[in-house]
Amino acid sequence: AAHAKTVMDIETKLAGASMTRVESRDPYATYNKMALAALSKTAPSLNWNQYLTKAGIPQNLDSVIVSQPKFIKQVNDILAKPDVEAVKAYLRWHLVHSMAPYLSSNIVNENFAFSGTVLNGVKALEQRWKRVLDNTNNNIGEALGQEYVKVAFTPEAKDKALEMVNNLKAALKEKINTLDWMSAGTKEQAQHKLSTMVTKIGYPDKWRDYKGLNIDRNSYAKNVMNASEFEFKRMVNKLGKPIDRSEWLMTPPTVNAYYNPAMNEIVFPAGILQPPFFNADADDAVNYGGMGAVIGHELTHGFDDQGRQFDADGNLKDWWTKEDAEKFKKKTEVVVKQFNGYQPLPGEYVNGSLTLGxxxxxxxxxxxAYEAWKKSQEGKKEVGKIDGFTPEQRFFLGWAQVWRVNERPESTKQRLITDPHSPAMFRVNGPLSNMPEFYKAYNIQPGSKMMVADSLRASIW
Ligand SMILES: [Zn+2]
Known part of the structure; x- marks a missing residue:
């Protein structure tokens, strides 16, 4: 118990010196380039040269990027007059905590009782094969991914997804042209950024090589340690070399997607190109409402409150006129206010600033996605109703189906503080209540729960 208190005290100090989640969304605030000498001056209690040597990092670094200088100063203060026993307890805790899921059952269960049940309200530990599969994906995902795509991703699915991406890009291009609040100069920059945005679909062209990584049947925990060490070395090896633009930051089986502002690229692993997001045999309305909107989501990240601060080459550089930037900000304030008003649990609200992007x-x-879908139907035979739903209704159902989740209140509560995404229900009801197309599709009338007054609706892109 004494050790637990020690660890808690150190963690509390470190948390106090950390940026809030909202503050850390500012890419300028977290980009602090420092010469190694300057870092040593900021935090002299740490022997940086020795640290780098022990970590196998070459000493000839000209600079480092310190995302949170105040945090580093706090680490320095803790180590300035170190309580060695306290620091040891702290390090021991982190070693045990990080390895706990891979050790024997009593430790796994104890760890789950806290991280799973107390913090997230989860009642039962996931089955072992699922946990091991997840872990394999996290550690050697491009080896697993090669097997995954053989069974779960066809060239036809890739072609169809690429066609959707192209249609979505065309719709955004058109959209930018017709925006009434953006000047011609900024539009031109936006179009340049959009036209140079790179798309990656399914899996990498070049698979990661795991040669040298030892995985055997003796110790599960040791395999995990070997994989972490291997990955650390892989990253250190990149220092001083040209950027590898073919690299993926997610593995192929991952059910997720991303926009990477530093590369100006959108990436869709094979794992998300599956039902309910995407089904090559399903009707277009559902696919565009699901996967189409996800593609549109990632495209839009290039132009959200964070992404818009990066240029076409991925550099942090302002390409907006002052006036356009102000108009954009005004529009985003409507979104912040709207989401601040959502209450997933009694007395617990969404943080509109954290979730803005x-x-x-x-x-x-x-x-x-709606516009791209409509355009893609031109010249095609109208599908008509399916299961009693019009194509327009099915488009919105496609989005709603993607966000069906089961979540405990403890987890919702935690994510309201930590997750930059809004709770699933509001990822659906929020945007739909801003879209005239939705009102029309479902004939929403005043008095309906989904009704938001015209003057309070948000519209940006
Ligand atoms: Zn996102």
Whole structure:
């Protein structure tokens, strides 16, 4: 118990010196380039040269990027007059905590009782094969991924997804042209950024080589340690070399997607190109409402409150006129206010500033997906009703189906503080209540729960 208190005290100090989640969304605030000598001056209690040597990092670094200088100063203060026993207890805790899921059952269960049940309200530990599969994906995902795509991703699915991406890009291009609040100069920059945005679909062209990584049947925990060490060395090896633009930051089986502002690229692993997001045999309305809106979401990230601060080459550089930037900010304030009003649990509200980027991306993504879908139907035979739903209704159902989740209140509560995404229900009801197309599709009338007054609706992209 004494050790637990020691660890808690150190963690509390470190947390106090950390940026809030909202502060850390500012890419300028977290980009602090420092010469190694300057870092040593900021935090002299740490012997940086020795640290780098022990970690196998070459000494000839000209600079480092310190994302949170105040945090480093706090680490320095803790180590300035170190209580060696306290620091040892702290390090021991982190070693045990990080390895706990891979050790024997009594430790796994104890760890789950706290991390799973207390913090997230989860009642039962996931089955072992699922935990091991997840862990394999996290550690050697491009080896697992090669097997995964053989059974779960066809060239036809890739072609169809690429066609959707192209249609979405065309819709956003059109959209930018017709925006009434953006000047011609900024539009031109936006178009340049959009036209140079790189798309990656399914899996990498070049698979990662795991040669030298030892995985055997003796110790599960040792395998995990070997994989972490291997990955650390892989990253250190990149120092001083040209950027590898073919690299993926997610593995192929991952059910997720990303926009990487530093590379100006959108990436869709094979894992998300599956039902309910995407089904090559399903009707277009559902696919565009699901995967189409996800593609639109990632595209829009390039132009959300964070992404818009990066240029076409991925550099942190302002390409907006002052006036356009102000108009954009005004529009985003409507979104912040709207989401601040959502209450997933009694007395617990969404943080509209923390979730702004994601909410902009959802609204923009759905808007351009709708337009891309309509355009893709031109000249095609109208499908008509399926299961009693019109194509327009099915488009919105496609989005809603993607966000069906089961979540305990403890988890919702935690994510309201930590997750930049809004709770699933509001990722659906939020953007839809801003879209005239939705009101029309479902004939929403005043008095309906989904009704938001015209003057309070948000519209950006
Ligand atoms: Zn996102």
């Amino acid at each position: 994601e909410n902009i991306a959802d609204l923009g993504g759905l808007t351009i």
